[in-house]
Amino acid sequence: MNAALGRAAELDREDPLSVFRERFHLPLGPAGEEARYFCGNSLGLQPRSVPDLLNRELDDWARLAVDAHFHGTTPWYSYHEVFRETMAALVGAEPGEVVIMNSLTANLHLMLTSFYRPRGQRRKILIENAAFPSDTYAVKSHLRLHGLDLHEDLVVAAPRTGETCLRTADLEELLAERGSEIALVLLPGVQYYTGELFDMARITAAAREQGCAVGFDLAHAAGNVALQLHEWGVDFAVWCTYKYLNAGPGSVAGCFVHNRHEARNDLPRLAGWWGNDPASRFKMHLIPDFVPARGADGWQLSNPPILAMAPLRASLDLFREAGGMEPLRRKSILLTGFFEEQVNALNRPDIKILTPVDPSRRGAQLSIRIRDNSEEVFRSLLEQGFVVDYRRPDVIRAAPVPLYNRFRDVLDLCNCLRDCVGNDR
Ligand SMILES: Cc1ncc(COP(=O)(O)O)c(C=O)c1O
Structure with a gap:
């Protein structure tokens, strides 16, 4: 297991809010697998208790x-x-x-x-x-x-x-x-x-x-x-x-x-x-x-x-039930921090995070500017089951939401992003 995978697994294991993920319906990706959903900043997932209420x-x-x-x-x-x-x-x-x-x-x-x-x-x-x-x-x-x-x-x-x-x-x-x-x-x-x-x-x-x-x-x-x-x-x-x-x-x-x-x-x-x-x-x-x-x-x-x-x-x-905003925000800071770290670890001059670096100046979302072929990169992420969104001309927004996203989701997204941008710099 590489170091990032090990860290993501450890962070997920130690996450006291991880139990909330199963309280939501996760949409399916194109291959029928559970999608990795990063659009909670656009439309949050459906809590499973909605139909009863x-x-x-x-x-x-x-x-x-x-x-x-x-x-x-x-x-x-x-x-x-x-x-x-x-x-x-x-x-x-x-x-x-x-x-x-x-x-x-x-x-x-x-x-x-x-x-x-x-x-x-x-x-x-x-x-x-x-x-x-x-x-x-x-x-x-x-x-x-x-x-x-x-x-x-x-x-x-x-x-x-x-x-x-x-x-x-x-x-x-x-x-x-x-x-x-x-x-x-x-x-x-x-x-x-x-x-x-x-x-x-x-x-x-x-x-x-x-x-x-x-x-x-x-x-x-x-x-x-x-x-x-x-x-x-x-x-x-x-x-x-x-x-x-x-x-x-x-x-x-x-x-x-x-x-x-x-x-x-x-x-x-x-x-x-x-x-x-x-x-x-x-x-x-x-x-x-x-x-x-x-x-x-x-x-x-x-x-x-x-x-x-x-x-x-x-x-x-x-x-x-989750204890209100305090524990959620605590996880959110870790989750978005891990996301930023993994994007930076790609070490790509053609990928730039627009969102402030200071955790007190941002929420769950990172807005990532992709210099070349951004729309194609976005489409390939979707095809591989990552639900993110695209804002013209060149920005992909992704929001890891502490109630239902895992550290592992973030790592997978960054690995897929690396593959999608290819080798040209
Ligand atoms: C920042 C912001 N303001 C206003 C709106 C408009 O919201 P509504 O359609 O619910 O009036 C949106 C919708 O996404 C939004 O993101």
């Missing part, structure tokens, strides 16, 4: 119909509250600061409506140059709604020339210089393309010192890295649950609103009956005026999609 709701619907709202196994009326504690713990929030609802982009629109309040000279939004397109579209649509200029009123932070990741100090400098013009800062927790983990504590402090509101898109951060949204003082955050949170395609999203805003009835918002104070929700037309529920709940619009929420429950049960 889903069937329970289908049974309640069949048996009880409307009565399941109050007399179901888990009454539907308050079903979303099942997630409050675990989800709040995962993102470092107080339970009343978190709600599960809608989709990520829909929640972002709700948050922009409330927290983007351009006034006088302070009217710009700060984003990053490689923001996920949905975020850019959302932000621009709000500039348009306020009759502002899509170019002048958008401040775009970019990495230094020749670099791929944004430096926190540069963001701090930008905020110190232009903070008085900026109404809102919207940045990712983990950048989807490079895998860079933003220093949300420092960015939030710098933004708030300048009087800017600050929100984060945590699509690639929730369930991946440790978060302390409450302590950092973030105004709002939004995330999806189909990536590291394994709740299934297009599943229901998360939203955080800091509790310093919980009783602010002055904030404009797009309202719906489910965001109304439960005490008067069913008084219906007898009380026509909207009275927001306290906390993040007050931003809900509609009654919750129970069948979309049941899979999230299955996944969050596993997070709780």
Whole structure:
């Protein structure tokens, strides 16, 4: 056995979370074997307990119909509250600061409506140059709604020339210089393309010192890295649950609103009956005026999609069983560190990791730039049962997820990558 194989075996043997792998369905590769899955940053795997939890709701619907709202196994009326504690713990929030609802982009629109309040000279939004397109579209649509200029009123932070990741100090400098013009800062927790983990504590402090509101898109951060949204003082955050949170395609999203805003009835918002104070929700037309529920709940619009929420429950049960983010992050740092070490051991000048080297500046994902024939390399990896993804023009992203990936998977991926890039340098 070579040294790397021995180390991977030892690390897997010593991994206290290795038992969780069998709690998920692993897809099959082209030869019918279990695929080596590295796309948990795109779509998390299905927990095996999903069908049971889903069937329970289908049974309640069949048996009880409307009565399941109050007399179901888990009454539907308050079903979303099942997630409050675990989800709040995962993102470092107080339970009343978190709600599960809608989709990520829909929640972002709700948050922009409330927290983007351009006034006088302070009217710009700060984003990053490689923001996920949905975020850019959302932000621009709000500039348009306020009759502002899509170019002048958008401040775009970019990495230094020749670099791929944004430096926190540069963001701090930008905020110190232009903070008085900026109404809102919207940045990712983990950048989807490079895998860079933003220093949300420092960015939030710098933004708030300048009087800017600050929100984060945590699509690639929730369930991946440790978060302390409450302590950092973030105004709002939004995330999806189909990536590291394994709740299934297009599943229901998360939203955080800091509790310093919980009783602010002055904030404009797009309202719906489910965001109304439960005490008067069913008084219906007898009380026509909207009275927001306290906390993040007050931003809900509609009654919750129970069948979309049941899979999230299955996944969050596993997070709780695994001990929460701390042990998961501990393994994740080892796993991604091993991945980086093995890519570097290939010693190829034509392969470059774009993700930061510092473990505190990245999550589970490595983004690997392949200089030559990158698309062919990607295709050959797929043909050999490695599920990774490709971002044009030349980047392969792979995320070893601590709940279900093994050190051995990472080593096999790197060996296959070496074979796929061939001998030309
Ligand atoms: C960083 C980021 N933001 C936003 C979105 C959009 O999410 P949704 O389609 O759930 O609104 C995604 C989707 O992958 C994403 O990766």
